[in-house]
Amino acid sequence: MFTHHLMNGISHKVISNVKQQNVVGIFMTRKCVLSVSAVSNHRCRHTHSGFTSNQLLSYTPPDWAKHLKMSPSVQVQLFQPFTPIQKWNLPGVPSDIEVCIKRDDMTGCALSGNKIRKLEFLLAEALSNDCKAVITCGGVQSNHCRTTAVAARQLGLETHLLLRSRIKDPCELGSNGNMLLNRLMGASMYLVPIKAQEKTDLIPRMQQLTNKLKKSKGIKAYSIPIGGSNVTGLHGYLNGWQELLDQGVINRFDDIVLTVGSGGTAAGISIGNYLTGSHLRIHAFAVCDTAAYFHSHINETLDSIGIDTVRSEGIINIHEGAKGLGYGISKPEELEFIKTVAKESSILLDPTYTGKAALALTKELMRDRSKFKGRRILFLHSGGIFGMFDGQLGDTLTQSSGADPLVQNWMNPDGEPTIY
CATH class of the missing domain: 3.40.50.1100 (Rossmann fold)
Incomplete structure (x- = not known):
């Protein structure tokens, strides 16, 4: 028995005749209601009462990706789609640059992020x-x-x-x-x-x-x-690209910026951009390895899914200036930048990925604007909030608190606090 659904502009079927050990405890059909917001943002609302996420759904790629080889046939629902796009007052960018942020750090709580x-x-x-x-x-x-x-x-x-x-x-x-x-x-x-x-x-x-x-x-x-990051996981951000289309990014932005660490997200976004004929320019800031390494990965992906009309070098710009001291190793400048961004914009960046990429973006915009198509930039926040609690950032805040104390001793009610 199949039940049809519409999610992210993609047709799904709930597979209720899969082998019993995969669907134990499933007693409900997920309902999906499609609505349209003022920004042409299709939102899929799910009812969760009694729902168990090991419910297998049949999967059909977006129309523009149906011809690709090695497409997966099944999917499970694990995250909240249509993460918002918000204006971002990113410190350090030129005054004429407009930056917005795609909040894929809001895909869930413990499941936050692009993965x-x-x-x-x-x-x-x-x-x-x-x-x-x-x-x-x-x-x-x-x-x-x-x-x-x-x-x-x-x-x-x-x-x-x-x-x-x-x-x-x-x-x-x-x-x-x-x-x-x-x-x-x-x-x-x-x-x-x-x-x-x-x-x-x-x-x-x-x-x-x-x-x-x-x-x-x-x-x-x-x-x-x-x-x-393989051809199965690729569809996470082929669908992610469809979501961005539904949110109107083609008309709202000139460039999309993201972090690249394994290559899957970069591959999905750049291939989706190419297959749909979008003229947005895609940029990936590498926090490890080299541009050659990631172009090689994306080219292997293109070969695997049957695309021989373009190479990675023609659909994505990979910037090498974000690595710093190395993968997972932070410089004081990077940690201070994360602190400043949080204080001035409330956006939380992690030390390994988004913090390095956002800092490198500000520097690149100051150094060579010609690499960017225009002045309307969308930054894809790929999550990583739990990486903020690895100890590095806390140590930085503690060490700098003497010059700008955010915590004061006011045990004595007769004393007076210092206002900063």
Whole structure:
């Protein structure tokens, strides 16, 4: 039996005849009501009473992407779509530049950020293949690993995380930032060398772990690459691009700016922009690796989905000025910038991704405006709020509080506070 839905401009069917172990506890059909706002923003309203998110939906890509090869066939609903676009008073940009921000940090609470869009397809594929565990990899403060741990637990799947770490002793790892949520979700974590490469070091370990889970527990495991960045996860931001179209970005902006760390979001947005004939200019600020590395990743994606009419270099500008001291390593300037942005605009940026990208954007706008098509810029906030609690930013605030004390001692009612 199938029940039809309309979500994000895409036709879905609720698959209620999938294998029983994948749909235990599902007693409700999700209802979706489509409305149109003043900014042509189609919003999908869901009723959640009795709803369980391991309900598999059949998936059909947007019309402009239906011809692509290797498209996924199923999806699960895990996040709140149509995150808002808001005006952003970003400090440090030229006065004639208009910056807005796409709030994909508002996709959920513990599921905040861009990774959940990809995981709707990746975890659906895991369920449809009768997997009982997922394995993925990233850094100790990986947003992708945290989001996977939370979403997998929500779907009743075991989570196994391979974490690149400078620390070798698990007892010294702590429970700050994303690590706290990993622990709360009961994720099994394995520390691997900080410079472990995906193809030569991580994938063999993931396969070894898959075999061990099968032998010791009799369960199948589904492996997810770094950042969820493969042709299945790609559809998270092909649909994300459709969402942006529905929000009228083609007429409202000249340039879109995002952070790139694994390449999946950059691939989805740039390929969507190309396939729909949009003339927006896409920019990705790299916080690790090189422009050549990410162009290679996107070109491999283009080949896999059957697009041979364009190369990555022709559909996205990848800027290398955001890396700083290295992936996950912050400079005082970057942390001060995050502090300033929060204080002046209330937008929270994380030290690993969006903080570095936004700072690099302000510098690039001052240095070379010719790289940008116009003065109307949309910044895609990809989340990462839990990374703010890894300890670095707190230390910066504590160290600088002597010059600008935000916390005062007023235990004595006869005393007077100092007003700043």
